[in-house]
Amino acid sequence: MDKLIIEGGVPLHGEVVVSGAKNAALPILCAALLAETPLTLTGVPELRDVSSTLTLLDTMGVKVVKEDDRVILDASDVASFEATYEMVKTMRASILVLGPLLARFGTARVSLPGGCAIGSRPVDLHIKGLQAMGAAMHITHGYIQASTLHLPNRRLQGAKYYMDLVTVTGTENLMMAAALAQGTTVLENAAKEPEVVDLAECLNKMGAKISGAGTDTITIEGVERLTGAEHHIVCDRIEAGTYMVAAAMTGGEVTLKNARADLLEAVIEKLREAGAQVSNDADSITVKSNGQLKAINIRTAPHPAFPTDMQAQFMAMNTVADGVSTVVETIFENRFMHVQELQRMGANIEIQGNTALVKGVPALEGASVMATDLRASAGLVLAGLVADGETVIDRIYHLDRGYERLEEKLNRLGAKVRRSN
Numbered sequence: 001m002d003k004l005i006i007e008g009g010v011p012l013h014g015e016v017v018v019s020g021a022k023n024a025a026l027p028i029l030c031a032a033l034l035a036e037t038p039l040t041l042t043g044v045p046e047l048r049d050v051s052s053t054l055t056l057l058d059t060m061g062v063k064v065v066k067e068d069d070r071v072i073l074d075a076s077d078v079a080s081f082e083a084t085y086e087m088v089k090t091m092r093a094s095i096l097v098l099g100p101l102l103a104r105f106g107t108a109r110v111s112l113p114g115g116c117a118i119g120s121r122p123v124d125l126h127i128k129g130l131q132a133m134g135a136a137m138h139i140t141h142g143y144i145q146a147s148t149l150h151l152p153n154r155r156l157q158g159a160k161y162y163m164d165l166v167t168v169t170g171t172e173n174l175m176m177a178a179a180l181a182q183g184t185t186v187l188e189n190a191a192k193e194p195e196v197v198d199l200a201e202c203l204n205k206m207g208a209k210i211s212g213a214g215t216d217t218i219t220i221e222g223v224e225r226l227t228g229a230e231h232h233i234v235c236d237r238i239e240a241g242t243y244m245v246a247a248a249m250t251g252g253e254v255t256l257k258n259a260r261a262d263l264l265e266a267v268i269e270k271l272r273e274a275g276a277q278v279s280n281d282a283d284s285i286t287v288k289s290n291g292q293l294k295a296i297n298i299r300t301a302p303h304p305a306f307p308t309d310m311q312a313q314f315m316a317m318n319t320v321a322d323g324v325s326t327v328v329e330t331i332f333e334n335r336f337m338h339v340q341e342l343q344r345m346g347a348n349i350e351i352q353g354n355t356a357l358v359k360g361v362p363a364l365e366g367a368s369v370m371a372t373d374l375r376a377s378a379g380l381v382l383a384g385l386v387a388d389g390e391t392v393i394d395r396i397y398h399l400d401r402g403y404e405r406l407e408e409k410l411n412r413l414g415a416k417v418r419r420s421n
């Protein structure tokens, strides 16, 4: 199993180009299932989750042509409407084929994702939303079996649906399904994440009639067919945020290219509060710091508030900041898996329910630690970059799910990171 070995203590300097967003690419790749002609995407990041999604789409009969960051998906001849447990267990975002398959083909069989390291992560709202659009939904033997064959013209019916909780992939699944429904769907309490907006923009280029994406009410006027289009994936705000914290923690100066400050307001505000200098223009962000940071309180919440996907990275930053901070995780019930690993590096953290109390220490010490999920791993990388001596991070396949060429990008900034097996 691959490991990352990090020699800490080097301030990062230079430029790094941010990749396309994993969490936009995954739903948009699944949206290809809705189109009768080929969809061309650029800015698609080279990630394990992306290759898993392409494999899944391939098993369904989607023809995939990939060249660097450009992917052409032709779903004119889909023959299977199933996502197996084997696929879904490696990548929860596989649930995003449910809405498109059901809307276009009237049938879908998708494995229930089950829990994962960060929480139980049910998909009940995806299921209830599709039921509200008239779909027959049954769960048998761990699979969601969905059908519209009893409905007029076998089409989902537009509906008004209020989501009890803000769910990102739930909003995306229902938006894709509603794009081909008969009539108008109104999704209330919808997720406002930039990746939802990017998906809506792509769907509109494909012929959908979606308005309100980026607000909590999304209106989708169903159309009879969608076609291919060309779309460039929005930049990855979480990857950008991770490098911004790296620059701040190591006391360096890093400019992120292909980064949008307007998608990172809560993160930028917190970095400034910690004492880093942040400046930006339309598509780049620069972070500069002398490495002496103040501890800051964090509370995760849906966009535009502070993202849960940046919580572990800021926790790592707080471990070596001056003072005491609280980090409150409100989205996932078990997203503190990095804490015990940070403690192995000398961090002083106490957990009380969904709150971590972090007391800054003068320095972390390199140690052998275990990656448990994607962003927990990112937090450990950041800790390793400032720790005294060598940090060895095991199970880095988690990082490969969401960070494109991580060690190459870090090393170009001066870090000393290598991969070994």
Ligand SMILES: CC(=O)N[C@H]1[C@@H](OP(=O)(O)OP(=O)(O)OC[C@H]2O[C@@H](n3ccc(=O)[nH]c3=O)[C@H](O)[C@@H]2O)O[C@H](CO)[C@@H](O)[C@@H]1O
Pocket: 023, 026, 092, 093, 119, 120, 121, 122, 123, 124, 125, 126, 127, 165, 166, 167, 168, 169, 170, 195, 308, 309, 331, 332, 333
């Ligand atoms: C591929 C992708 O885009 N992943 C992101 C997406 O995950 P994902 O879309 O899975 O996360 P959700 O927004 O759905 O989850 C938010 C909360 O709602 C709960 N919930 C969700 C759906 C449901 O049917 N029932 C239910 O109870 C979840 O357990 C969680 O507590 O948003 C999360 C929250 O910003 C991010 O951390 C993930 O990186």
Ligand SMILES: C=C(OP(=O)(O)O)C(=O)O
Pocket: 023, 092, 093, 309, 374, 375, 402
């Ligand atoms: C939790 C994440 O991803 P996923 O929803 O794909 O597990 C993440 O990107 O931090």
